Amino acid sequence: MxxxxxxxxxxxxxxxxxxxxxxxxxxxxLFSSVGNTIVTVVIVLAILSALIPFINWAFIKADWIxxxxxDCTSGGACWVFVYVHLKLFMVGLYPExxxxxxxxxxxxxxxxxxxxxxxxxxxKKYIQIFAIIVFPVIAFILLSGDSFGLPHVETNFWGGLLLxxxxxxxxIVAAFPLGILLALGRRSSMPIVKAICVVFIxxxxxxxxxxxxxxxxxxxxxxxxxxxxxxxxxxxxxxxxLFQSAYxxxxxxxxxxxxxxxxxxxxxxxxxxxxxxxYKVILPQALKIVIPGIVNSFISLFKxxxxxxxxxxxxxxxxxxxxxxxxKWLGYAIEGYLFAALVYWIFCFSMSRYSQHVERSLxxxx
Amino acid sequence: MADPNLxxxxxxxxxxxxxxxxxxxxxxxxxxxxxILLVIGIGLLxxxxxxxxxxxxxxxxxxxxxxxxxxxxxxxxxQTLIPYTEASTFGRTFLVGLLNTxxxxxxxxxxxxxxxxxxxxxxLSKNWLISRIxxxxxxxIRNIPPLLQILFWYRAILPLLPGPKxxxxxxxxxxxxxxxxxxxxxxxxxxxxxxxWAFIAALVLAFIIGRWAKARREKTGEQFPVLWTAVxxxxxxxxxxxxxxxxxxxxxxxxxxxxxxxxxxxxxxELTALLLALSxxxxxxxxxxxxxxxQSVSKGQSEAAASLGLRPNRTLQLxxxxxxxxxxxxxxxxxxxNLTKNTSLGVAIGYPxxxxxxxxxxxxxxxxxxxxxxxxxxxxxxxxxxISMFMNWYNKRMALVER
Numbered sequence: 001m002x003x004x005x006x007x008x009x010x011x012x013x014x015x016x017x018x019x020x021x022x023x024x025x026x027x028x029x030l031f032s033s034v035g036n037t038i039v040t041v042v043i044v045l046a047i048l049s050a051l052i053p054f055i056n057w058a059f060i061k062a063d064w065i066x067x068x069x070x071d072c073t074s075g076g077a078c079w080v081f082v083y084v085h086l087k088l089f090m091v092g093l094y095p096e097x098x099x100x101x102x103x104x105x106x107x108x109x110x111x112x113x114x115x116x117x118x119x120x121x122x123x124k125k126y127i128q129i130f131a132i133i134v135f136p137v138i139a140f141i142l143l144s145g146d147s148f149g150l151p152h153v154e155t156n157f158w159g160g161l162l163l164x165x166x167x168x169x170x171x172i173v174a175a176f177p178l179g180i181l182l183a184l185g186r187r188s189s190m191p192i193v194k195a196i197c198v199v200f201i202x203x204x205x206x207x208x209x210x211x212x213x214x215x216x217x218x219x220x221x222x223x224x225x226x227x228x229x230x231x232x233x234x235x236x237x238x239x240x241x242l243f244q245s246a247y248x249x250x251x252x253x254x255x256x257x258x259x260x261x262x263x264x265x266x267x268x269x270x271x272x273x274x275x276x277x278x279y280k281v282i283l284p285q286a287l288k289i290v291i292p293g294i295v296n297s298f299i300s301l302f303k304x305x306x307x308x309x310x311x312x313x314x315x316x317x318x319x320x321x322x323x324x325x326x327x328k329w330l331g332y333a334i335e336g337y338l339f340a341a342l343v344y345w346i347f348c349f350s351m352s353r354y355s356q357h358v359e360r361s362l363x364x365x366x
Numbered sequence: 367m368a369d370p371n372l373x374x375x376x377x378x379x380x381x382x383x384x385x386x387x388x389x390x391x392x393x394x395x396x397x398x399x400x401x402i403l404l405v406i407g408i409g410l411l412x413x414x415x416x417x418x419x420x421x422x423x424x425x426x427x428x429x430x431x432x433x434x435x436x437x438x439x440x441x442x443x444x445q446t447l448i449p450y451t452e453a454s455t456f457g458r459t460f461l462v463g464l465l466n467t468x469x470x471x472x473x474x475x476x477x478x479x480x481x482x483x484x485x486x487x488x489x490l491s492k493n494w495l496i497s498r499i500x501x502x503x504x505x506x507i508r509n510i511p512p513l514l515q516i517l518f519w520y521r522a523i524l525p526l527l528p529g530p531k532x533x534x535x536x537x538x539x540x541x542x543x544x545x546x547x548x549x550x551x552x553x554x555x556x557x558x559x560x561x562x563w564a565f566i567a568a569l570v571l572a573f574i575i576g577r578w579a580k581a582r583r584e585k586t587g588e589q590f591p592v593l594w595t596a597v598x599x600x601x602x603x604x605x606x607x608x609x610x611x612x613x614x615x616x617x618x619x620x621x622x623x624x625x626x627x628x629x630x631x632x633x634x635x636e637l638t639a640l641l642l643a644l645s646x647x648x649x650x651x652x653x654x655x656x657x658x659x660x661q662s663v664s665k666g667q668s669e670a671a672a673s674l675g676l677r678p679n680r681t682l683q684l685x686x687x688x689x690x691x692x693x694x695x696x697x698x699x700x701x702x703x704n705l706t707k708n709t710s711l712g713v714a715i716g717y718p719x720x721x722x723x724x725x726x727x728x729x730x731x732x733x734x735x736x737x738x739x740x741x742x743x744x745x746x747x748x749x750x751x752x753i754s755m756f757m758n759w760y761n762k763r764m765a766l767v768e769r
Contacts, residue, residue, distance in 0.1 A: 029494035036493050043495050192401040196408065206750035207743045208707035214725050215743070218735045222422045223415045303511035310714055317514055321521075333522040341510045341518070348509035 058338075069329060081332040082339045085323045089339070092159015092314050098151065101142045102162050108135065117354065136173060155233040159314035161343065163233075167305045167315065171240040172248075172298050178241070179248025184278065186249065187256055197249070204246035209304050212239045217311045236308050244301055251293040255286035289362065295355035299348050306344075316340060419736060426733070434732045435460070441727055443718045445634050456728050463720035464745060470640055470719065471706040477645035478705060479698075482652025489657045500653065507650035513711050515647055520639035520715040530626050541620060541627065547638060548620045551631035555614035564607035571603070572596035636717035640709065648705045652698060659694035660686065692764050699757040706749055720745060 017023050031037045061076025065083055072078035082089070091102050112135055115127045143166070146152035158166065185197035204212070216239030217232065224230070230238075259282055267277030287294075309318035320336040323329055389395055423430060435457035442452055447465045450458055489500040507515075525544065528534065533543030541548040572595075579590035608615070620630025663686050671681040713722040725742045729735055 029492070032492060039493055040495055043499065047499075190397045190401050192405060196404070202751075203743075203747060206747040208710040208721070208746055210710045210713060210721055211725060211739065211743050211746065214721070214729075215739045218729065219419075219739055222419045222735065225418050226421065226425070299509075303509075306511040306513045307711070309513075317511070317517070321517070333525075337514065337518040337522050340514055344511055344514065345506065345509045349505065352509065 069332075077335055077338075078332055079335060081324065081329055081335050085319075085329075088319050088323060089160045089316060091162045092319055093157045094153060094159070094162065095151075095157065098145070098153055101145070101150070101153075105139045105142050108138065132173065136170075155231055158233070160319045161316045163308075163313065164302070164305050164315045164317075167233075167237065167240060167308060167313075168298070168302045170237055171244050171301050171305070172294075174237070174241040175244035175248050178245035180252055180283070182245060182249035183252035183256060186253055201246045201249050204243050205250070209240075209243055209307055210310060212243045213307060213311050215239060216242075232311070232313060236311060236313060240301070240305075244297070247297050247300075248294070251290050251297055252286065254293065255290035256282065258289055259286050291362070292355040292359040295351055295358070299351050299355075302347060302351070303344065316343060423736070428733050430734070430736065432737055434728075434734050434737075437732075439728070439731075441731070443723055444716075445637065445718050456732065459728055460720070460724050460741070463718060463723040466717070466723075467706075467709050467719040467721075470637065470644070470709045470712065470717070471702075473641055474644045474648065474705050474709065475702050477641065478648035478652055478701075481645060481649035483656055485649060485653035486656025486660070489653060490660060504650045504653050507646055508654075512643060512647045512708050513714060516640055516643040516711055516715060519642050520636065524635050524639055530622065533622075539619060541622075544635070545626075545632065546635045547633040548627045548630050549633070550617040550619045551629070553616040553618050555616070557611045557614035558608075560611045561604050561608045561614070565600070565604040568600045568603040572599050575599070634717075636712065636715050639715060640712045640717050644705055644708055644711075647708070648701055651701050651704075655694055655697045655701065656690075659690040659697075662693045663689045695764065696757055696761055699753055699760075703750055703753050706753075707746060710746075 015021075018027065030040045057076045059076075061074050062079055063072045063074055063076065064079045066072070066080040067084065069078065069080070071080050087096075087099070091099055094102060112127065112131045115121045116124070116131060121127070141147060142150070143158070143162075144153060144155070182197050182201055185193050186201065188194050188197070213236060216235045220230070220235050220238060263281055263285065264277070267281040270277075272280065305315060306317045308315050309321070314322065317340050320340050324332045324336045420430075436455050438453050439456050439459045440452050443450060443459070443462055445466055446462050447469060448458075448462060450462050485500050485503060488496050489504070491497045491500070527542060527544045530541070530543045530545060530548075533541040533548075535541045539550055575595055576592050579592045582588060582590065618629045618631075620627045620632075622628075667685050667689065668681050671685040672678075676684065709719055710721040712719045713726060716722065720742060725738055729738045732738070
């Protein structure tokens with residue numbers, strides 16, 4: 001007779017099914033009570049009954065590739081409409097032979113942004129300078145042409161997603177310096193400067209963007225001396241920049257307020273002048289804190305650019321509306337709007353994810 | 367080293383009064399000069415703009431001034447809350463547009479709040495499926511421009527509805543069709559005014575009961591069912607008055623005649639689309655506010671309430687919601703403000719709001735751009751300032767009293 005004694009510890013048993021694993025998860029989260037179970041079943045049925053016809057319409061029975069509406073035969077969504085007009089939706093009436101220029105600008109933009117956003121890439125400072133100063137110049141030369149042997153492309157021909165992006169990016173970049181000045185002014189100890197900045201900020205924040213666009217398209221020509229004409233796009237950009245600078249000022253101000261008073265005093269104690277102190281001590285810290293806020297206000301600006309269709313510019317939404325209003329493609333409004341929604345959604349959603357990511361990485365407290 | 371006197375002259379006795387800084391090194395004087403220069407600069411810019419505008423207007427033969435407000439408008443408006451004809455003045459047009467804007471804003475705020483709170487609570491549901499659906503709703507709607515949503519409802523979804531002849535009817539009273547939603551309209555008889563006064567009186571009464579109950583509770587600790595009493599009074603008193611005065615209210619029920627409805631009240635499709643889009647869009651933001659507000663109340667609070675013996679419902683009602691509201695209300699107000707400003711997007715689908723009938727049609731007909739844009743902006747500014755004044759007042763009232 002020999003007793004059985006283990007020499008090694010036995011592996012621990014898996015936890016019981018009621019505590020861990022998919023079954024337990026479903027029990028806790030979907031079927032925790034009778035009421036919950038009924039709710040879960042009803043919702044699953046409702047989702048299935050709504051989602052199955054939609055998937056059927058949008059993917060399974062849909063037509064994807066073709067040249068005219070006659071290619072839409074299967075009764076589902078007619079994505080041929082988007083396929084045919086893709087160039088129009090992306091760059092508007094930009095000449096076919098020059099489209100490579102828009103693609104090149106897009107590629108440079110993507111590479112620059114990747115360089116700014118990916119932590120491992122070195123030389124951040126130079127990339128920042130490139131993005132803020134060099135890139136706009138390159139982009140303008142490439143898009144507008146008329147130099148370096150590139151044929152001139154009038155802004156009337158810019159359209160679609162290209163125009164949406166141009167308006168959004170110019171809006172935020174041009175509004176940035178003005179926003180910082182306004183934010184500093186609002187926190188200034190000089191009463192008149194402060195009053196002017198408060199009034200400016202509150203007025204622009206108090207009115208809807210559409211009235212600002214109306215103003216810039218109708219009243220701006222009246223404000224300028226006789227014979228000085230500015231084109232439609234520039235007028236819209238002026239309005240959007242002023243509008244956006246007020247919102248940015250409030251974002252920057254929140255960052256300035258978050259900097260402890262000791263930092264301001266330290267800058268003074270070192271004998272730095274106001275501007276030196278701001279430039280070298282305060283702003284680098286304040287702007288870093290408000291990156292998520294800046295991204296968020298860029299998201300709302302990006303959504304707001306769709307308003308320019310009301311003053312007759314052909315941005316993404318306007319080109320899509322124009323396309324399904326033409327007699328050849330009448331009746332494909334749903335496909336058009338869904339495509340527009342998808343494009344806007346991809347941009348806004350990824351930006352909001354990025355801003356949340358930055359927010360988390362900036363959070364150093366527990 | 368630059369100053370040769372520095373080493374040559376013997377050190378003088380230090381005076382306790384610091385020497386006067388030179389003009390440019392005195393921060394106060396420098397600030398004064400800077401501000402004067404700024405005011406001059408802005409004044410010059412404004413004068414430049416002003417003189418250019420006068421010159422340009424003069425050249426185009428446009429008379430400045432607000433006389434145009436008394437001239438007849440000569441165009442119709444599809445939805446008017448106050449009597450309006452083509453013979454009415456531009457001033458009247460302004461009022462009609464303003465009321466239409468306020469109508470959408472008011473209704474939109476109600477719907478957005480209801481939907482937003484439901485979605486926000488659903489987002490916190492213990493049922494994984496419900497909270498996921500709420501999340502998908504929020505993330506989808508927030509990231510699509512409101513203008514696109516308005517156009518989507520108006521141009522893509524509403525045209526799918528049947529024409530008036532085959533409209534979807536509910537109990538032969540409500541009809542949903544392409545041209546809008548037709549519903550019975552109330553016809554008030556003169557005696558109905560008594561019901562209205564009874565309603566006002568009931569509101570006052572409910573308020574007094576509330577004050578009394580609160581005073582008694584703080585004195586004796588006894589609870590009084592304020593909510594149910596108030597609801598009973600507010601509904602009961604007008605109802606009794608209504609029947610005592612002989613039911614002075616009739617309904618004008620719509621009936622189909624030919625291709626359209628006769629009688630009743632038709633909600634124009636522009637209003638429906640604008641309301642749907644703006645309520646849903648704003649609701650997504652409100653839902654996030656409600657969620658973060660409820661989550662901001664620390665768990666210790668509900669645990670403390672439970673250990674005091676409060677039931678879950680009372681915990682929510684007496685402990686969690688009052689504290690969450692402190693976080694929710696300021697953000698909610700700014701969403702209401704956004705919704706009000708977004709009603710101006712109605713111009714894209716032809717909803718006759720202020721921007722459409724005044725800054726659009728009236729401007730085109732009179733050419734008085736400066737006055738009209740100025741008035742329109744002033745209206746929105748006034749609404750914004752009123753709401754933010756209310757918000758500041760509320761914040762001060764609700765601010766945490768800390769010891």
